[in-house]
């Protein structure tokens with residue numbers, strides 16, 4: 001997918017809120033969610049964000065008057081999850097994008113603008129559900145800056161594991177506890193070993209952290225035993241959302257050897273409601289580079305150098321404490337980075353996931369791994385920012401945080417900007433820490 005008329009910076013919508021400069025959802029974006037009118041018992045169905053509105057795809061389907069592939073696509077979006085739509089593949093996704101762009105952009109004669117207005121629901125009146133029924137969830141570990149930061153903290157004499165530069169490392173995660181932005185996150189209880197002690201105790205996590213990640217939704221899957229080649233891997237990806245991989249660092253450090261994260265990660269993962277499509281992200285591609293002197297990828301992971309396989313997605317994390325809320329202070333931004341620094345690309349994650357014969361299915365979710373950039377203010381987790389708690393992060397109003405406290409709201413934001421193009425946003429991904437159930 002490369003650029004087409006739907007990326008034209010001159011294009012405007014007759015939905016005026018979509019044309020505001022700060023708007024996350026201009027006509028060039030058109031991200032997908034599952035929604036209904038808040039406080040009703042309506043069935044959840046597919047929606048597309050435009051300005052301050054959700055385009056109700058069930059209402060669009062009822063209008064008819066679509067090309068065959070767009071009609072098939074919009075019909076799939078009337079279901080309470082987007083799995084059937086994701087399974088249709090890039091041709092159908094693009095047909096629907098082009099149809100919505102034609103109907104909601106300004107300029108051409110709007111034959112049935114009254115009918116289309118009837119398909120708009122204000123976002124202020126909408127509530128969301130998980131956009132797809134997620135079958136499997138895999139969390140990667142693909143930022144070399146994150147890996148280096150963690151090694152420095154935990155093993156000052158050590159270096160990153162030798163496999164890191166040869167493959168996108170991952171573990172299989174938990175689906176049942178994946179929730180949507182806005183849902184509270186309960187502090188987990190688990191085994192942890194206090195400083196200076198040799199034996200664990202059971203208790204509430206004392207080193208609760210977030211991980212700034214992107215969620216990658218698989219569209220078209222593969223048959224078991226049939227690998228997805230790296231060159232065509234992106235055609236299997238529908239789009240991206242913001243993802244917070246909540247992490248209990250004290251539980252993690254005790255339980256992780258030899259089999260990796262378990263209870264430290266499986267209590268909660270939070271994703272944002274909107275999936276920004278790969279088509280919408282096309283203008284924000286950038287070169288994927290492997291530094292000279294580093295091992296070059298094995299052939300099944302090798303990308304053509306001229307290919308724009310990295311994505312320049314701006315990301316930031318802010319913490320709003322309970323005290324800040326009471327005092328009317330803004331959330332404090334604690335980091336800001338870009339996804340373009342990631343050591344492994346999305347295409348390589350997909351190709352590697354299937355190289356042994358593993359089958360991916362429509363609606364499977366991959367976590368990108370913590371996204372940390374090269375400088376210290378670009379770290380995507382508190383454990384890095386606070387140097388494992390040694391130097392707490394300063395927040396507005398004189399507060400500090402080594403790790404998260406009850407009442408803290410972690411806010412993640414993502415957007416893309418590039419001269420000559422209209423900026424697009426992911427919206428927000430928020431979660432408030434609530435106290436552990438304990439004693």
Ligand code: MN
Nearest residue numbers: 211245369370
């Ligand atoms: Mn993670």
